[in-house]
Amino acid sequence: MKTFTKAILFLFSVAFLVHSCGRNDTLVGRNFHAVSTEFNTLYNGDIALQKGIATVNNAFTENFWELLPIERMEVKDEVRLSNEANNSDFERAEEKAIKAIQKHTITGDDGKEKNPQIDEAYLMLGKARYYDQRFVPALAAFNNILNKYPASDKINQVKVWREKSNMRLGSNEIAIKNLKRHLEQEEVKGQDLADISATLAEAFINIKKKDSALYYLKTAATETKVNNEKARYHFIIGQLYNEFGEKDNANLAFDAVIDLHRKIPRAFYINAHLAKATNFDVNSGDKIAFEEYLAELEENRENRPFLGKIYHRIAEYNREEELDSLSEAYYNKSLRATQGDQVLNARNYVTLGDMYFDRKAYKTAGSYYDSTLTNMVEKTKQYRVVKRKRENLEDVIYYEDIAKVNDSILYLVNLPKVEQVTVFEKLIENLKAQELAAEEQAKIQAAKSANSGGVALDQRPSFARNNRANLPGVNGPPGSGGSNFYFYNQTAVAFGKNEFLRQWGDRKLEDNWRFSNSRGSLNTNTEAIDNIVANATEDERYDPEFYIKTLPTEQTQIDSIAKERNYAYYQLGLIYKENFSEYQLAKSKFEALLKSNPEERLIIPSKYNLYKIYEILGQNGEAEITKNEILSKYPDSRYAEILRNPNSQLIKDENSAETIYEKLFRQFEKQEYAAVITSAEEQIKVFEGDGFVPKFEILKASALGRLKGFEAYKENVNYIALTYPNSEEGKRALEILNTAIPALENKEFTPDEDSNAFTVIYEFNTNEGDLISQFMVDLKAAIDRTNHKNLTLSKDVYNENTVFVVVHGLEFKTSALGFGQTLQDYKEDNTKGITRPHIAMSTTNYTIVQRHKNLSDYLNPE
Known part of the structure; x- marks a missing residue:
């Protein structure tokens, strides 16, 4: 009996629990489903959601060169409306949220939701869709919470996420209106206030109201407890202050990032330092302290992943100080140290290109601009600017090469035999020095490879302006273990001297030596013989007579070289004047041309361009002399006509x-x-x-x-x-x-039977103009008398002596063959038919005849 009673009680209890745990509005039911939702379904969904968010974050690369986004997320342009997820983690999170809603929803008698975790499920659903960039479905999920659960404790977060979705859909003004109204109606504090303020700041940035964005960013940076967010917000504040020109306030914001130090990612810490360094004023700042500051950044081993940017900043500083050689060395070090940062690479390359452009080394500048373009995003303004500059250099590089080579050849040709021998003996000495230096360099590289435990010389810290001995590669004086340093290697020194002479010539020790026009003879002639050296045999390489024999001796050859050089000078003068406004360079090219016995056709335009350059440079006396020369010596030229009537629009238009x-x-x-x-x-x-x-x-x-x-x-x-x-x-x-x-190129005729378009051709001599005109009138009248309504006529030039009158629009070969005969036989009102001989031909073959002028081949295929 007792056993039976216990069994009954047990069954009753199980039935009671099952009934209570159903989706009924009871205390047990509500709590059971709430716990099951939170610690089972939503727990697993949240794990998937966080994993997906981590994937999104890892896929995003911070671009500290531009204004950082407030939310770390790369948003695509397309608006996705489908329910299919791109990311499996977000798909799983969405499935868990939907499962929670479907299986654990408890609706009370009053129609309200009684499971306090359902709003959490909808929030997870919206976030999963948001991060998967399905913003319209995400917006629906967030609106569902606001409509059904207005008393939810997550209402502040929900409103933030809804407005973020609105922003992604382009409704920034709506987001601003809704969030500002929420702040006015509710008392929001802490992280919720930080999130709302950050979202408002992002919306204001999107609509280009950055002053308002700055206000809300300050609130977000103060209220957030997440260090990564605090660093991001302060960094953006600094960037905005820099845009406003308030460097002191910007530096305070960057200091706030620096103060977080190891609490934030190293990238924010270093870029805050570099952003602050960029604001350094070289005119009023403490240069010694600043150089020590940069040296400390460079020497810190923790900063090795960021050496590319650090070297770039050091290069920029040296360039501001007009230390071009040092800055160039650091730009190149930055290029070697960059780790896939295309923006940094592009900045380094374009700056080096500009430096060489300013030195008039246009060929080298062009190479740097080429590298710049490979590291830039196409269809951007910066890309178009560099591309246009590079295209303008094409002609400069082309004609400068011609001018240099031909100048070199003409220089050598005009030297006496004794001086030619001297020049080539110097060349041979240089070749031997280069070969010795190459051997020494190979030995040094072998020694470096063997010493695998050492630090490569070009990786050692090197910046300190107040200690120039720290330049790359300095190991100390001879005998101190630094014998690899090139200053103490006589062969390498000799090689360096020869390379300098080769590139720059024998320069005097003076200011602005780079821009001097004085070059020694060695540089003038090596341009023309580099290829000869490359193709010479071992014995020929060291024989001056071999090189002398390669020089042109025929006067016609020499004149041709001079003619080509003069034309290159003329083109360079035009390019420097028109494309680059380099009037001094243009002037030197035109003046050199006029001294080189140019062709008649180049003299007048060169003088006219010189006249315009003299006017621009304020050399009025030279301008007047040149103008009078043109008017007196070339009175009938169009340039003289322009000089006599400079304001005549009619002359300009007609000529x-x-x-x-x-x-x-x-x-x-x-x-x-x-x-x-x-x-x-x-x-x-x-x-x-x-x-x-x-x-x-x-x-x-x-x-x-x-x-x-x-x-x-x-x-x-x-x-x-x-x-x-x-x-x-x-x-x-x-x-x-x-x-x-x-x-x-193909001139083979196709079988006429394969075509569905034919012509009938009547042949005339070119001088039979009146006859051709009358024939076309008669032919048109004859065609109009037939049933052919879609035929057209044309008069086509065949060659200098022959003109064709052609009937187009016939569909069959038989029609074409019979058409001429039909016109010939057809008579009406005593009018004569078209009796002139004709040729029937497919349209395809007629095209070949006109292209290759091979009518005789068509008519006589044998």
């Missing part, structure tokens, strides 16, 4: 390259090819050096192709590609050579 080109192009459209070719050749001479010359060249090439055929076109396109390689027309010509020409 401008643009106007003449437009007239020629209209002639080309009228198939006046012979006239276009003749006129284009004249204008190419008149506008020598003008940017429109390549346009005249390509118009001439097109006219030659239409008149003389494919081979003439190909030859002239090739000439344009070689002669004007850096112009738009030259580049287009090269593209035509590589793509279109191979496709047009």
Whole structure:
């Protein structure tokens, strides 16, 4: 009996518990589902959510060169509306949140939710969707909490997340309005206030109201208890103050980041130091203390991952102090030390490019700009600026190379035999010194490799302006274990001297030696013989006579070299004047050209450009002399006409390259090819050096192709590609050579039976103009009498002596063969038919005939 009673009681208790633990509005039911939701479903969901957030954070790279985002998250441009998650962790978190909502929701008799964890489930659902960048579904989840659970203890967080979702959808003004209203209506403190203030700051930054953003960021930085957030907010405050020009306030913000030291990521700590260092005023600051400060940053072993940026700042400081050699060394060290920071690489490369550009070393500058572009994001303003600068250097590099090489050759040719031997003996000495230095360098590198436990010389700390002995590689005087230092290696010293002579020539010890025009003879002639040295045999390399024999001796060769050099001078003068406003450089090129017995076609434009440069430089006396020379010696030139009537718009319009080109192009459209070719050749001479010359060249090439055929076109396109390689027309010509020409080369006819378009051709002599016109009238009238309503007529130039009148639009070969006969036989009202001989041909073969001028091959295939 007792056993039976116990069993009954047990079953009753189980039934009671099962009933109570169902989704009923009872004390046991509410607590059971709340505990189960919090410590089972939501716990597992939160683990997945945090794992997903860590993935998002790790995928984001901080760009301290620009204003940091307030939230560490890379947002894509697309707005995703689907319910499919991209990240499996967020998908799992979303599944757990949905499961909690579906299985543990308890609705009371009053219609309200009784499980206090359901709002947490919706919050997790919204966060998972938000971090997965599905902002519309996320917004729906957050709105659900606000609508159903207005008394939730998470209401402050929910409002922050809702407005963050609004911001991601572009509704920044709505986010600002809602959050400001919430702050007015509710008393918010602590982390909730920090989060709301940070979100408001981000919204204000998005709408370009950075002063308002600064106000809320200060509140967020004060209220947050998360050190990483505190560092981020203070750093952004410093960046904003820098934008406002308030460096003192910016430094205070960066100091707040520095004070957190090991509590925050090292990247924030170092970049705060560097941002503060960037604000250093070289005119009023303590330079010695600042140099020690930079040296301390450089020497701290913990900062090794950031040496690239540290070296860059040291380079910037030295450049401000006009220590160009030292700054260049540090820019290069920064490049070697960077760890995939493309922005830093781009800044280093572009600065080095600018430095070489200022030194007039345009070829080297161009190489640095090339490297800059590979490290920049395309379709940005900075990329376009550097790309345009690099493109402007193309012609400079091209013509400077020609001028240097040809100058070198002409210099050597004009030397007496004895001096030629002396020059090449010096060259041979240099070659031997270089080879010895290379051998010594190989030995040093081998020794370094063997000493694997040592620190490479170029990795040692080196910055301290008040101690120049700390320059890279200094190990001490001879005998102190530092014998590898190049100052104490006589072979390396000799090699360095020779390299200096090779690049700069024999310079005097004076200020601004880099910009001096005085160069020794060695530098002048090595440009022309580098390739000869590379291809010489062992015996020839050390024989002066070998080099002397390579010099041109025929006068025609020498004249050709001088002609090419003069043209390069002219082009350089134009480029320096028009593209870079380097008037002194342009002046020197034009003056050197006029002293070099140039061709007649280059004299007048050179003098005119010199006249304009003299005016710009304020050299009025020289300008007047040059102007009078043009007017007296070349009174009929267009330049003299411009000088006599500088304000005449009519003269400018009628004689401008643009106007003449437009007239020629209209002639080309009228198939006046012979006239276009003749006129284009004249204008190419008149506008020598003008940017429109390549346009005249390509118009001439097109006219030659239409008149003389494919081979003439190909030859002239090739000439344009070689002669004007850096112009738009030259580049287009090269593209035509590589793509279109191979496709047009085929001159084999196709079987007419394979075509569905045919022509009927009537042949005339070019001088039969009146006859052609009357024939076309008669032919049109005859066609109108037939049933063919879709036929068209054209008059096509075939070559200098032949013109075709062509009927287009026939569909079948039989139609084409019979069409001419039909017109010939057809008579009406006593009018004569079209009795002239004709040729029936497929449209495809007619195109080949016109392209290759091979009508005779078509008519006589044997």
